[in-house]
Amino acid sequence: MKWITLITLLFATFSQAQNTSSQLDVVDFQKAKAQIQLDQYSNEVSGRVSFELDVLKNTSSVFIDAKNLVNYKVTIEGEEVKTTYDGEKLVVESRFRESETKKIEILFTSFPSKAMYHIDEDNNRIWDQVWTQGQGKYTSNWLPSIDNMNDKMVWDFQITAPVSKRVVANGKLIEVQPAADKMIWSYKMEQPMSSYLVALVAGDYEVKRDTSASGVPLEFYYYHKEEDKVAPTYQYSKEIFDFLEQEIGVPYPWQNYKQIPVKDFLYSGMENTGTTIYNDQFFTDQLGANDRSYVNVNAHELAHQWFGNLVTETDSKHHWLHEGFASYYALLAEREIYGDFYFQKQLFDYAEALHEQSANGKSTALLDPKANSLTFYQHGAWALHALKDEVGASILRASVVEYLESNRFKNVTTEDFLDVVERVAMVDLSNFKTFWLTSTTFPTAEALRILRKDPQMEKYLQLSARRISSFEESYNSYKETLQQPVEVEMVKEMVAQLSIHEDPRKYDLMKKALALNNVEINQLFVLSTQELNDQNRELVAGLINEPSYITRESALFLLWNDAKDKRELLDRTRASWEKINPSLDMSWIVLALNSSGYSNEELKPLLIRLQSYTNASFSTEERTAAFDYLINLNAMSQQNYKDLMEASLHHVWRFYENARDILKAQYKKDNGKFFIDQSIDSFDRSSQEKLMKILGLLE
Structure with missing residues (x-):
C-alpha cells in the first residue's frame, strides 16, 4: 500500500511538471543566458542555455520546452542530473525545495524544422541569412525555453557566427569578440519578456543609427550595398517612434529599438522585444515604397512594444x-x-x-x-x-x-x-x-x-452611396469632389466609380484627377482602365514614367496591347526608365517575347533572364510570377523545374502551396514529368520523400 501511494505521489509530481499552468505555481523562471553557435555549413544549432529559477513549492521535477533535440546534457549547479525527453519537453528530475534558487544548464544540439530559418539564396548548401520567428512557431523548436507566455524572464545572448555575418538579437550589444574565423556577439537585456519574443538574425547587414526625442537609440538595418533603400523605407520611423511614445503616454520600455529586414519572412513583420524583424519586400527604393509602404507595418510592430511585449x-x-x-x-x-x-x-x-x-x-x-x-x-x-x-x-x-x-x-x-x-x-x-x-x-x-x-466622412459615405447610381445622378457629386481643398480618398472613390461608367464626360473628370499628380490616384486610374481609346490613350501614356513600378507595369500592358509597333514602344520605354524592379523587368521581357521585330539572338538572353527569376535569390512573389510566365510560355527549363521542386519544400505556406499545385499539374504532362523525374535525385533523401508524397508517389 505504501509502495502504491509512493508511486501515485511520484506520478502526480511528474504530471504536475508536465502541466504548464501548474508549473507556474511551482517554479518561476527568472533569468536565461543562451550561448549559441551558428555553423554556416549546417542548419544545426548548438550551444548551452542556463536558467535561473525560484522554487515556489517543493517538487521533484520541472520541465523545459525543447523540440528537435538530437543531443543534450543537463546539469544543476554543475552536476549532471537525470532527465526524461519525449521530443517536446525535457523533464529535469531533482530535488527542488521551496524558496531555493536553482540554476539549470542545458548543453544541446538541435535541428530546427521551424522557428529558425536558414536562407540559402544560391542553393550552395551554405546559408546566407538566419532569422527566427517565435510567435506561433515556438522558440523551443531551436532553443530550449518556456513556451508559456506567462513565464517571463530576462534573457542574455552570446552568439557565435561566421566572421562575415552581423548578428542582431534582443537587448543591448555589449561587445563583439573575435574567435578564430568567427565572431562572438554578446547582447544583454534588463527586463523580462516571454520566450516567444526571443529574436536572432544573422546576415550581411549594415546599420544606420539615430536617437528618439526621448533619447532611445534607434537602429535601422539594411543589406550591404543597398544604402539607397534606407531613406525610402525608414523615412517616417523616427517620427512614428516619437509620436507613439507621446500618444501612449508611457516611456518606451526597452533599451533600444532595432528594425531588421529578412528574406522570405513568414509575415509582414514581427514585434520581437526591441527587435522588429520584417519582410524585406518592404525594404525598397522610393518607387517601391510608393507601391508598398512600410509605414503601417512599422507603426504596428512598434506599438506592440507596449501592447504585447510590456x-x-x-x-x-x-x-x-x-x-x-x-x-x-x-x-x-x-x-x-x-x-x-x-x-x-x-x-x-x-x-x-x-x-x-x-x-x-x-x-x-x-x-x-x-x-x-x-x-x-x-x-x-x-x-x-x-x-x-x-x-x-x-x-x-x-x-x-x-x-x-x-x-x-x-x-x-x-x-x-x-x-x-x-x-x-x-x-x-x-x-x-x-x-x-x-x-x-x-x-x-x-x-x-x-x-x-466626422463631417468629411459623412461626405464620403454619401459619395460611396453613388456606386449604385447612374452617371447622370452622380455627375454633380463628382464635380464637387474635385473642388479645392481636395481629399485624396474622395478622389480615389470617384475614380473607382468612373471606371464602370461609359459617359464620355468622365474623361474630363479623370484629367482633373490626374492633374493632382498623386501616386495613388494615378495608380488606381491605370489599374481600373480595361483598354485604351482616343479619350484615355494620352492619359495612360503620360504615366509610363510614374514613380511607381505597379503603375508603370499596368500602363505598359495597356500601351503594348494598343501599339502598332510594339518593339518601338518597348525599346523606347525601357530606355526611359532609370530604375526597374524584377516584376517590371519580367513583364517587359514577356511582352518582348510576344512581340514581332526581335531576332532569336535578341530573344534568347531575354528568355534566360526570365528563367533566372525562379531561383531562391528572388522573393516568393517574384518567383511565383516567374513560374506563371514560364508555364504559360511553355518555357520551363530543367533548372526551373528544380527551382519549382525546391519551392514546394519552402517554409512560406502560401508560396509552397502554390508551388505544389503547379508541380502536381506539371507532373501530369510528359515534358514536366520527364524533367521532374530527372531532377528528384539531386535532392537529399528526406526531401525526395517529401516530394514523392506531394506527387502522390508515396503515402
Missing part, C-alpha cells in the same frame, strides 16, 4: 489586447502622417470588411480564442475606437497609461483592462463588452454612427 495576454482569448491595440495605434500614427480623413477612411474600410464577414456568417466574437486575423486586428481596433467614443479621448488615454504602468512586465486579461477604464471613467462597461467583445457579429450600424460624426 503587457502580455494570458492566453489567446485576449489576443485583441495585442493586435487590436497595435492596429489602432498604427492607425493613429498614420493619421499623424497622412491626416485625419485617411484615418477615418481606414476605419471605414475595416468596417466594410468586418460587415462582409458577418454577412457571410464567418464572424466570431472578439474574445473567441479561435477568431481570425480580421477579427483580432480590425475588429479589435474598432473596439478601441468605439471605447474612445464612449468614454472620451482623455479618459481612454489616462486609462491606457494606468493599465500599462500597473501591469508592467506582467500578463493580463481583457477584464484587467476594462476594470481600469471603468475605474478611471467611473462608468459601467457591461454593454460595451456585450456589444463589441462578446457579440458574434460586427456592429456595423454603430460603427457607421461613429464615423458619421
Whole structure:
C-alpha cells in the first residue's frame, strides 16, 4: 500500500511538471543566458542555455520546452542530473525545495524544422541569412525555453557566427569578440519578456543609427550595398517612434529599438522585444515604397512594444489586447502622417470588411480564442475606437497609461483592462463588452454612427452611396469632389466609380484627377482602365514614367496591347526608365517575347533572364510570377523545374502551396514529368520523400 501511494505521489509530481499552468505555481523562471553557435555549413544549432529559477513549492521535477533535440546534457549547479525527453519537453528530475534558487544548464544540439530559418539564396548548401520567428512557431523548436507566455524572464545572448555575418538579437550589444574565423556577439537585456519574443538574425547587414526625442537609440538595418533603400523605407520611423511614445503616454520600455529586414519572412513583420524583424519586400527604393509602404507595418510592430511585449495576454482569448491595440495605434500614427480623413477612411474600410464577414456568417466574437486575423486586428481596433467614443479621448488615454504602468512586465486579461477604464471613467462597461467583445457579429450600424460624426466622412459615405447610381445622378457629386481643398480618398472613390461608367464626360473628370499628380490616384486610374481609346490613350501614356513600378507595369500592358509597333514602344520605354524592379523587368521581357521585330539572338538572353527569376535569390512573389510566365510560355527549363521542386519544400505556406499545385499539374504532362523525374535525385533523401508524397508517389 505504501509502495502504491509512493508511486501515485511520484506520478502526480511528474504530471504536475508536465502541466504548464501548474508549473507556474511551482517554479518561476527568472533569468536565461543562451550561448549559441551558428555553423554556416549546417542548419544545426548548438550551444548551452542556463536558467535561473525560484522554487515556489517543493517538487521533484520541472520541465523545459525543447523540440528537435538530437543531443543534450543537463546539469544543476554543475552536476549532471537525470532527465526524461519525449521530443517536446525535457523533464529535469531533482530535488527542488521551496524558496531555493536553482540554476539549470542545458548543453544541446538541435535541428530546427521551424522557428529558425536558414536562407540559402544560391542553393550552395551554405546559408546566407538566419532569422527566427517565435510567435506561433515556438522558440523551443531551436532553443530550449518556456513556451508559456506567462513565464517571463530576462534573457542574455552570446552568439557565435561566421566572421562575415552581423548578428542582431534582443537587448543591448555589449561587445563583439573575435574567435578564430568567427565572431562572438554578446547582447544583454534588463527586463523580462516571454520566450516567444526571443529574436536572432544573422546576415550581411549594415546599420544606420539615430536617437528618439526621448533619447532611445534607434537602429535601422539594411543589406550591404543597398544604402539607397534606407531613406525610402525608414523615412517616417523616427517620427512614428516619437509620436507613439507621446500618444501612449508611457516611456518606451526597452533599451533600444532595432528594425531588421529578412528574406522570405513568414509575415509582414514581427514585434520581437526591441527587435522588429520584417519582410524585406518592404525594404525598397522610393518607387517601391510608393507601391508598398512600410509605414503601417512599422507603426504596428512598434506599438506592440507596449501592447504585447510590456503587457502580455494570458492566453489567446485576449489576443485583441495585442493586435487590436497595435492596429489602432498604427492607425493613429498614420493619421499623424497622412491626416485625419485617411484615418477615418481606414476605419471605414475595416468596417466594410468586418460587415462582409458577418454577412457571410464567418464572424466570431472578439474574445473567441479561435477568431481570425480580421477579427483580432480590425475588429479589435474598432473596439478601441468605439471605447474612445464612449468614454472620451482623455479618459481612454489616462486609462491606457494606468493599465500599462500597473501591469508592467506582467500578463493580463481583457477584464484587467476594462476594470481600469471603468475605474478611471467611473462608468459601467457591461454593454460595451456585450456589444463589441462578446457579440458574434460586427456592429456595423454603430460603427457607421461613429464615423458619421466626422463631417468629411459623412461626405464620403454619401459619395460611396453613388456606386449604385447612374452617371447622370452622380455627375454633380463628382464635380464637387474635385473642388479645392481636395481629399485624396474622395478622389480615389470617384475614380473607382468612373471606371464602370461609359459617359464620355468622365474623361474630363479623370484629367482633373490626374492633374493632382498623386501616386495613388494615378495608380488606381491605370489599374481600373480595361483598354485604351482616343479619350484615355494620352492619359495612360503620360504615366509610363510614374514613380511607381505597379503603375508603370499596368500602363505598359495597356500601351503594348494598343501599339502598332510594339518593339518601338518597348525599346523606347525601357530606355526611359532609370530604375526597374524584377516584376517590371519580367513583364517587359514577356511582352518582348510576344512581340514581332526581335531576332532569336535578341530573344534568347531575354528568355534566360526570365528563367533566372525562379531561383531562391528572388522573393516568393517574384518567383511565383516567374513560374506563371514560364508555364504559360511553355518555357520551363530543367533548372526551373528544380527551382519549382525546391519551392514546394519552402517554409512560406502560401508560396509552397502554390508551388505544389503547379508541380502536381506539371507532373501530369510528359515534358514536366520527364524533367521532374530527372531532377528528384539531386535532392537529399528526406526531401525526395517529401516530394514523392506531394506527387502522390508515396503515402
